[in-house]
Amino acid sequence: MPLTRGAEAAPERTLIDILRASAASHPEASALDAGSGALSYRELLVAVERRAAELRASGVRRGDRVGVRVDSGSQELYIAILAVLRAGAAYVPVDADDTDERARLVFGEAGVVGIVGNDGFVLREQRDAVRAAPGEPDGVGADPSPDDDAWIIFTSGSTGVPKGVAVTHRSAAAFVDAEARMFLPHDPLGPGDRVLAGLSVAFDASCEEMWLAWRHGACLVPAPRAIVRAGADLAQWLVRQSISVISTVPTLAAMWPAEAIEHVRLLIFGGEACPPELAARLVEPGREVWNTYGPTEATVVACGCRLDGVSPISIGLPLDGWDLAVVDGAGRRVGPGEAGELIIGGVGLARYLDPAKDAEKYAPMPELGWERAYRSGDLVRYEPTGLRFLGRADDQVKVGGRRIELGEVEHALQELPGVTAAAAAVRASESGVPVLVGYLVVEGGESLDRALAREHLSERLAAGVMPLLAVVDALPVRTSGKVDRAALPWPLPGVRAETAT
Numbered sequence: 277m278p279l280t281r282g283a284e285a286a287p288e289r290t291l292i293d294i295l296r297a298s299a300a301s302h303p304e305a306s307a308l309d310a311g312s313g314a315l316s317y318r319e320l321l322v323a324v325e326r327r328a329a330e331l332r333a334s335g336v337r338r339g340d341r342v343g344v345r346v347d348s349g350s351q352e353l354y355i356a357i358l359a360v361l362r363a364g365a366a367y368v369p370v371d372a373d374d375t376d377e378r379a380r381l382v383f384g385e386a387g388v389v390g391i392v393g394n395d396g397f398v399l400r401e402q403r404d405a406v407r408a409a410p411g412e413p414d415g416v417g418a419d420p421s422p423d424d425d426a427w428i429i430f431t432s433g434s435t436g437v438p439k440g441v442a443v444t445h446r447s448a449a450a451f452v453d454a455e456a457r458m459f460l461p462h463d464p465l466g467p468g469d470r471v472l473a474g475l476s477v478a479f480d481a482s483c484e485e486m487w488l489a490w491r492h493g494a495c496l497v498p499a500p501r502a503i504v505r506a507g508a509d510l511a512q513w514l515v516r517q518s519i520s521v522i523s524t525v526p527t528l529a530a531m532w533p534a535e536a537i538e539h540v541r542l543l544i545f546g547g548e549a550c551p552p553e554l555a556a557r558l559v560e561p562g563r564e565v566w567n568t569y570g571p572t573e574a575t576v577v578a579c580g581c582r583l584d585g586v587s588p589i590s591i592g593l594p595l596d597g598w599d600l601a602v603v604d605g606a607g608r609r610v611g612p613g614e615a616g617e618l619i620i621g622g623v624g625l626a627r628y629l630d631p632a633k634d635a636e637k638y639a640p641m642p643e644l645g646w647e648r649a650y651r652s653g654d655l656v657r658y659e660p661t662g663l664r665f666l667g668r669a670d671d672q673v674k675v676g677g678r679r680i681e682l683g684e685v686e687h688a689l690q691e692l693p694g695v696t697a698a699a700a701a702v703r704a705s706e707s708g709v710p711v712l713v714g715y716l717v718v719e720g721g722e723s724l725d726r727a728l729a730r731e732h733l734s735e736r737l738a739a740g741v742m743p744l745l746a747v748v749d750a751l752p753v754r755t756s757g758k759v760d761r762a763a764l765p766w767p768l769p770g771v772r773a774e775t776a777t
Contacts, residue, residue: 282622285597286453288422290445291361294452295321295490302493305467309497309517310351317493320355327359335399336389338364338418341428343383343391345370348476349498354486356392357477364418365389366425366442371478373501378438382430385440385629422446428629429480431572440629443480447575450623452487454595458580459542460564465492469541471521472514473498474528480572481546484523488542494521504528511536526550527751527759529558530697530717537563544568546577547758549665549683550589551690551697553719559585567591569665573637573650574598575624581662589690590662597623599646602658607643615657617669620650655683685743688736689714692729694722697751699759700743703766714743715764717750744768 299307299317306314315323336342342360344367346353360367368386370379372394383391390399420426426448430438459465471489473496475482489496497517503509511532514522522529522537523544529537534557537543543558546568559565569591570577579600581592594600599621602610610616619641625648628634641649655666667683682700689698697717702710718724724747733742752763 279594279600279602280621281594281596282599285450285623286457288446289449289453290420290422290424291426291448291452291487292419292445294449294487295324295358298490298493302467305493306495307490307493308351308354309470309495310349310354311498311500312351314495315351320358323355324358324362327355328362331359331363331365331390331392331397334390334397336360336363336365338420339424340365340389341368341386341425342366342397343368343370343379343386343388344477345372345379345391345393347372347394349473349500351498352394353477354473354496354498357486360392361420361426364420364424366428368428368430368440369477369482371476373476374478382438382440385430385438386428420445422449427480427483429478429572439633441480441572441626442629443575443626447624447626448483448487450597451483451575451577451595452491454597455484455488455577456491457596459488459544459566463541465489465494465521465542467493467495469494469520470497470518471495472517472519472523474504474510474522474524480576481523484544484546484576488521488523514540525753525758526554527697527753530554531750534558542566544580546570549687549690550583551695552589553690553692553694554696555583555589556585557696557719559583569663570624571620571650571652571654573626573628574620574652575626578620578624579663588664590659591656591665592662594622595624599649600663601641601644601646601649602656602663603641603643607641609644610658612658612660615655615666618652618654618656618663619644619646620652621646621648625650655681685712685714685737685741688733689716689743691736692716692724692732694719694724699751699761699764701761701764701766706767712741712743713764713766713768714745715751716745716747718747723747 299321303318304316307317307320308315342365344356346356357367368388370382422445425442426445428440428442430440471494473485503513514536521542525547526545541563543565550567565583566580568577568580578598579592579594581590601619602616604610604616638650640647653669655669657664667681685700695716696719699715701713703713705711746768752760754760
């Protein structure tokens with residue numbers, strides 16, 4: 277399979293087109309179950325139309341941006357998102373648990389015309405209510421077009437200033453349709469499936485959760501935030517809710533016992549590197565396990581690989597409609613087995629709200645013959661059977677005078693026998709000396725053979741690079757589910773960093 281599949285993009289349509297198609301095919305199937313009684317697709321569509329009409333009557337127009345800050349895990353949150361889309365606007369999500377300061381920053385940067393909150397919709401500027409055109413029900417008129425924005429999600433930049441990324445309906449729908457072609461081709465998702473919604477809607481991976489359900493007539497099942505943060509509690513909840521489809525990060529999945537996902541037939545990893553030990557434990561007959569990769573700037577997922585629990589972990593090959601290239605410092609494609617920066621093109625390209633930032637990261641790549649491409653800043657090794665993720669090009673730290681790639685260290689840590697999750701970080705000793713630390717979660721709480729681990733690492737890391745190894749019960753995670761490096765324990769009890777190895 278080639279790295280360029282831009283010509284294979286699904287036919288152009290919108291997310292509203294997708295929802296309507298599912299509702300037409302499965303009107304009485306459960307579409308959303310937030311714990312207070314499931315809504316069928318017919319009922320969900322009625323609720324969305326009603327709420328969209330209210331937004332339009334309040335002054336929301338096609339092409340506007342509307343903030344959404346509603347309690348996670350609630351039925352109202354997902355109806356609000358769909359209603360904003362139905363009204364022809366783009367939704368700008370902020371997690372209800374985020375600070376008011378971040379909400380003000382995000383909504384201000386996005387220029388939202390109003391905010392949907394727990395208490396309803398508040399218009400931020402004075403506008404006349406939009407009147408219905410003849411024949412239009414309840415003032416709900418203009419559908420979004422494929423070129424209209426569907427969502428604007430803010431990522432955290434290296435400077436700490438959030439960056440707004442706008443994704444059109446064309447890109448979003450192409451992503452949804454591409455995944456439908458990729459997953460479970462012989463036994464597609466359908467009304468019998470229940471899809472976990474466990475991620476914050478402020479992160480783009482939540483879009484995958486929602487549309488894995490709504491593209492196939494399956495049921496989206498939001499999990500309460502408190503349960504998501506507690507690995508053991510979530511494992512029990514998955515069983516009680518008969519969850520069959522999960523998109524998550526490896527760190528969370530590593531906390532679950534095998535019986536928690538006994539009925540899961542599609543398990544998708546993304547956002548972090550997947551340890552081989554974890555894949556080997558979770559791959560079973562009757563269950564597809566996938567490793568995916570994609571920045572927010574290229575619409576959630578750009579490539580993926582089905583894991584078999586034996587082969588080396590790969591981020592795979594592009595989705596239908598996406599183009600990938602691995603280039604050296606001069607922008608030339610590298611050969612098989614060589615490493616370089618991953619460049620992304622195709623139907624999934626989004627854009628930054630900041631024109632200067634957009635021009636910096638999205639640019640023509642004449643060397644590749646591409647009019648527009650996204651420079652990911654991620655290092656990968658080009659293998660014709662699937663790309664190997666190596667870490668961030670700018671994720672370097674300096675320890676002992678050496679420049680070290682944290683991604684490379686984490687990759688080596690994750691390959692240690694018995695390790696189900698790992699993270700690397702640089703900490704300072706009492707005397708201020710930088711110390712490279714590898715945090716490990718070991719399967720079944722077993723002890724770590726440190727001599728064997730050091731031997732393993734010495735074969736995979738550059739000469740003189742050896743992290744201090746710390747075994748922990750679990751890795752702390754952020755709202756996104758990704759590892760929270762800042763919360764990793766330090767100092768380590770009973771360990772002197774200056775002398776430990």
